[in-house]
Amino acid sequence: MASMATSSPISFAASFFKIKAFPLSPRFFPIRTLRCSVSSSSEPLEFDISFAPPKPKPASTRGGVSPQQLFIPWIVRGDDGTLKLQSQPPARLIHSLAIDATTQNPKKKEKSKKKQTQATSSSATASSSASASSPPPQSVPKLSKAARRFYNENFKEPPQRLSKVLAAAGVASRRTSEELIFDGKVTVNGILCNTPQTRVDPSRDIIYVNGNRIPKKLPPKVYFALNKPKGYICSSGEKEVKSVISLFDEYMASWDKRNPGTPKPRLFTVGRLDVATTGLIIVTNDGDFAQQLSHPSSSLPKEYITTVVGDIHKRHLMAISEGTIVEGVHCVPDLVELMPKQHDIPRARLRIVVHEGRNHEVRELVKNAGLVVHSLKRVRIGGFRLPSDLGLGKHAELKQSELKVLGWKR
Structure with a gap:
């Protein structure tokens, strides 16, 4: 409690604040209660200004009149230029706030109204479908631009060389695919293409080889560890000797049953073992993986x-x-x-x-x-050892942890 006496409460407020109108609150004013008294000819008039709900107080003994209490006072300059205290905000402030509320951010209000109408319509359709005992149709969520950009940068494969796409589609080896391109047997979007380095996207571009269209969906990447037996070669050029790829004939025959609607991969070996050497050899359809493992810089x-x-x-x-x-x-x-x-x-x-x-x-x-x-x-x-239980001529699919042991980095 702090008590201060002046000749006039209005002059005291004007000398203390020096503003036209200022709403006071506990965070702006350092004291919680201010008592002002005015001496007149009859008897003094007291203003007990509180900035929080006051505690119950006994009536004043001065003249038997209880002091007037104003909560959160407003100091307003009147039309005559004098300052006065009042418990309600000025009418001009209320009027300006009302105008701002009606004119501020009309677009947001329109969007909120649209959302409300959509919500009401969806609830109405949901109620009608529930009454008809049929489940509501599931709408496909629309991804944002940021989500689509993140998917394209991290998951979707960028456009690749034409010869690489043909090899991945199982047309032929990369070298043979280049020969097909040079011979004029490949078209891209109806135009003859003679450049193997042309960048294409099989999901968007229309590619034909010898009149047959390349499927939009490329085969998935597969990785195998094979225990090569003696008498098999790692290439498919010679017909007199069996190739190690022939050991996967049973696997390829059951491909359509295990992967319906997915093109078959074209398998090849990573590196080579001569016809008389046995043991571990990696078989895959991933050219980048094979290049990384067989390159001399890997030093595996x-x-x-x-x-x-x-x-x-x-x-x-x-x-x-x-x-x-x-x-x-x-x-x-x-x-x-x-x-x-x-x-x-x-x-x-x-x-x-x-x-x-x-x-x-x-x-x-x-x-x-x-x-x-x-x-x-x-x-x-590298760090991958031939499994002891893998018999001659048998293969086992490699796991992601085993690919990391081999040094594969996507």
Whole structure:
């Protein structure tokens, strides 16, 4: 409580605030109660101005008259220029607020009205459908521009080279697809295309090869680990020798039952193993994946188990460790180790790890040391090892965790 006495409450308020009109509140005024008294000829008149609901007070003993209480007072300058206190806001302020409320943001009000009408119409249709005991139709949500942009940047594949699209569609290998394009057997949107580097989108562009249209939906990417048996080659050029892709004939025959309406993938091997070498080889239809794994910059270690004829001595191990020239490049193995003998395997075995992956590299290393290879088997690529329960000629689909172990980065 703070008490202040002046000659006039109006002059006191004018000297204290010095404004025309200002609504007071507890956050603007530092005190909660202000008592002003005015001395007149008859008896003083007191104003008890409170900024919060006052506590019950006893009646004043001065003249037996209770003080007048004004809650949240307004100090307004009248038409005559004098200031006065009143408990209600001025009429001019109320009138201006009403005008602002009617003229502010008319578009938002229109949108809110439209939403209300739509909500009422949808509720009406829902009630009518419920009365007819039939479920309401489900409307497809419309995605925003930001959502569509995020999908296109992160999930939708960008336009690709024409030769790559033809290879992914299963027409032929990428090299053969380029030959088809050069021969004038491919059209894009009704126009003959002779450039394999042309960027196309199979979901939008109309592509024909030899009069047959390429489907809009490309086959999904598949990845397999195959235990290659002896006598199979990794290419399909020679008809006299079986290809490792023929080991997937049963899988491809049941493709339509497992994936109805989806085109069949065109499988090929990642890298090669010669016809006499067995063991792990990756089979896929993803060209980018194959390029990354087989490129020399990946430097993926490849582990082989070599069975040799005769005994192995220290000089043989030293000669293999020093390396040899393969395809004009001096290749040095990462590891050479003599494996312990087993009762069921009478011949000596070597564990050799290389990262170059050149043609016949392990065989050349063993041959340069003066040894004869009896059998050769690849058991590991990168961090992925051939499963022990995967029989010869059998394949297993790779999981995402196994692809990461191989070093695949999408």
